[in-house]
Every structure is written in structure tokens, then in C-alpha cells.
Amino acid sequence: MRFKLATIFILCFAVLAPSAEVRPRIRAVTAFIEIDANNYEARVQEAQKFLATAKDALNKAGFEGAGGRITTQPFPQYTKGMMPEDAVALIGRLREAASKERSGLNIGSAMVHDTDEPAAVSLLVDILARVNVNANLIMADEQGIHWNAIRQAAKAIKQLSERSPHGDANFNFGAIAMMKPYGPYYPGSYHLGKGHAFAIAMEGAEVVGDVFRQYRDPVQAEKHLSTVLNTYTRQVEAVALQVAKSSGWTYEGIDATPAPLGDRSIATAIENFLGAPFGSVGTETAAGIITRAVQSTSVKRTGYSGLMIPILEDNVLAKRWAEGTFTLDSILAYSAVCAGGVDTLPLPGDVSEEQIGRILGDVAWLAYRWNKPLAARLLPAPGKRVGDQTEFSNGILAKTTIQPLPGSGR
Numbered sequence: 001m002r003f004k005l006a007t008i009f010i011l012c013f014a015v016l017a018p019s020a021e022v023r024p025r026i027r028a029v030t031a032f033i034e035i036d037a038n039n040y041e042a043r044v045q046e047a048q049k050f051l052a053t054a055k056d057a058l059n060k061a062g063f064e065g066a067g068g069r070i071t072t073q074p075f076p077q078y079t080k081g082m083m084p085e086d087a088v089a090l091i092g093r094l095r096e097a098a099s100k101e102r103s104g105l106n107i108g109s110a111m112v113h114d115t116d117e118p119a120a121v122s123l124l125v126d127i128l129a130r131v132n133v134n135a136n137l138i139m140a141d142e143q144g145i146h147w148n149a150i151r152q153a154a155k156a157i158k159q160l161s162e163r164s165p166h167g168d169a170n171f172n173f174g175a176i177a178m179m180k181p182y183g184p185y186y187p188g189s190y191h192l193g194k195g196h197a198f199a200i201a202m203e204g205a206e207v208v209g210d211v212f213r214q215y216r217d218p219v220q221a222e223k224h225l226s227t228v229l230n231t232y233t234r235q236v237e238a239v240a241l242q243v244a245k246s247s248g249w250t251y252e253g254i255d256a257t258p259a260p261l262g263d264r265s266i267a268t269a270i271e272n273f274l275g276a277p278f279g280s281v282g283t284e285t286a287a288g289i290i291t292r293a294v295q296s297t298s299v300k301r302t303g304y305s306g307l308m309i310p311i312l313e314d315n316v317l318a319k320r321w322a323e324g325t326f327t328l329d330s331i332l333a334y335s336a337v338c339a340g341g342v343d344t345l346p347l348p349g350d351v352s353e354e355q356i357g358r359i360l361g362d363v364a365w366l367a368y369r370w371n372k373p374l375a376a377r378l379l380p381a382p383g384k385r386v387g388d389q390t391e392f393s394n395g396i397l398a399k400t401t402i403q404p405l406p407g408s409g410r
Helices: 002-016 040-060 075-079 084-099 119-130 147-163 165-172 205-214 218-247 266-274 283-295 315-323 328-335 353-370
Strands: 025-033 065-072 104-109 134-141 173-177 197-203 250-255 341-348 374-381
Touching (some): 025 040, 134 353, 147 173, 205 218, 205 266
Parallel strands (some): 025 065, 134 173, 197 250
Antiparallel strands (some): 173 374
């Protein structure tokens, strides 16, 4: 009898006890530095010392992850006047310095204004084809859409697909629109010369999934997700402010976009809300709920601060893409209510420069019309056609099936 009573008590306690807390991870702390050809090693070492301190503080506060990233001012500023080979060699040495503490490296924007010299984009192709760094190009800002930059970006994407194994170098290049400086996510991170600053990128797809698992009413889902995200972002900001005070580095904000990675899937989170595959009716509503919840956070925000849909960085998104439950048009529609754009879009190897430019133009128009930060990271797969499976080799990207562009049929 006692055994039965004890068993009943344990079972009841298991039912009543709260589930384990689902906490967001920190994808990265990004340090923004200003360098030149003579001081880059010292500046990188200084940044890495800061990043180690920030990581330790965040980990002790209960937030796992916090990989270190470094973003310089636009590379044309510190490679100006160099021969292309010398500029590539400098970036190689900069990458080597960052690699000593396994820091990610972003060399900023090849073109900030539409009147900037396109030669910097040609140099960037040389760099990205040979050195593992990240970079971007600005294709829209408050002044309008940068059509010259879009043409240059389309040319760069096509050339990188041909000049790097499996076209992998395009993973490190982003065409960004209406993005402010000091975003912590790669490859769209940049700043314009005010160094000694930092921002934090959070990773909370599983947090969204936990809330959506419990609440499928739109009002309740948004209310509870806002509460949870406010709680965690305030905790992270408290740590960030203390680190800023003790280090002298300037805190630029948090990007609480619930970025997915592998099995930590934003598609799974949204499917909890829908009770149906990602891309089903209601996905736009879920995208809007997540974005409004992120933008409700009462902290200093930076970067996208919305929703990311990186097709090949999320195992379930990659699976749904292969199944055809969502398309490029779907992603553009979702981007109207979120702040991500077209991320890690697999394309056939024979996609034309003109077609690439049109995709970039669509993203730029959407960002400019609604004044929201969007980006495009397009991945043509050399030698692959519609219906083939992708084989990118960087170890992060999931495999999926290459789908036809809208309007081209199957």
C-alpha cells in the first residue's frame, strides 16, 4: 500500500512540476574595431581579450554560447592604394590574427554608397575566393535603392559560385538593405569607423518553440513570447552594461532575432504553432507574432530584431524546402512582416547574373518600401540543376533539393 501511495505521489509531482527552463543561447558577441595595415594585430588582440571577458560574464549568468566575432570598418578604407595581391595578403594576415582565438572575422562593406568604386567588389571576389572571411555590400538605404551596387553584387555572387569549391564562398557574402551599423549577425555586420563597440546576437528558436507549444492562440502566443523575451533580453543587457562599464567598450545593443541552427529549428517552432508544416497557411501570422515579440523588448535593439528564415542552416527548413511547402515568393511575403530577407537560398548553377540581380532587387524594394532591415545570401550550386540535391561543403549547410525560381515552372 505504501509503495502504491509513493508511486502515486511521484507521478502526481511529475505532472505538476514545471518543465525544465528553455533559455536562449548567445550566438555571438561581436566586437567592432577600427584598424589599419600597421595596427591590426594589436587591435585584434585587444578585441579578443574583451570578447573572452564578455563570454565569461554571459556564461556565468546562465547563457551558453557567446562565440567571439570581430567586424572591421569597410575594408576599402584600409586597403586603399594597395595592389590587389597585397590587399588579399593583408586580409589573409588579418584572418590569421583573428584565428588565434578562433574569432569570426567580417571585413565590412565593399560598397556603402551607390557611387562607390565598383573595383572594391572585384577585390572582394578575390578575397572571398581565397580567404575565409565575411563581408557585405549595401544595396539600399534612406537615400534609395542602390541599383549599381545590386548589379555589382549579382556579378560577385555569380563569380564566387564559379571560383570557390561548391560555390561555398557565397555563404560569407551578404547583400544588405536598410540595415543600420552595429548589427552582430554575419555576414551583414558592419560599421563605418567608430570602433571599440560591441553588440550581442541571441539564439532563441527553441524558446519560441517552447512558447508556441503551449499557446496556439495568436494573442496569447504573442503575449507570452513577449514576456519571455523581455525577461531574457533584460538579463543579457544587465550583463552587457556591466561589461561595458568595466571594459570601456561601447554597448550598441542586442539582436534577439531567434536565429536557428541545425536541429534548433525555427521551422519546428512555427510548426508547433501551426500544427502543420512550415509554409502552411498561418505561417505569415507566426512570422508577425515572433517579430512583434522581439521588437517589444525593452532593451537597446540593433541588427534585424525580427525573424530569420535561413533555408540551409535549419534542418527542418531544408527538409520543407525540398518538399516544396514554401518558395522564394513565400519568403518575400514573410519578410513583409519580419526582418530577415532571403537567406541561404539554394539556386541552380546556371542561374544568370540577371536573375540574381532581380532577386536582389526584390529584396531591396521590400526593405526600402517598408523601411526594414533585410538581407540576401544567395547560393548558386555549380553543376547542379533544378531537382538536384545540394552539396555545399562548409559543414553548416544542410542538404536540400534545388527548386525552380517562381514563374519558371518545373
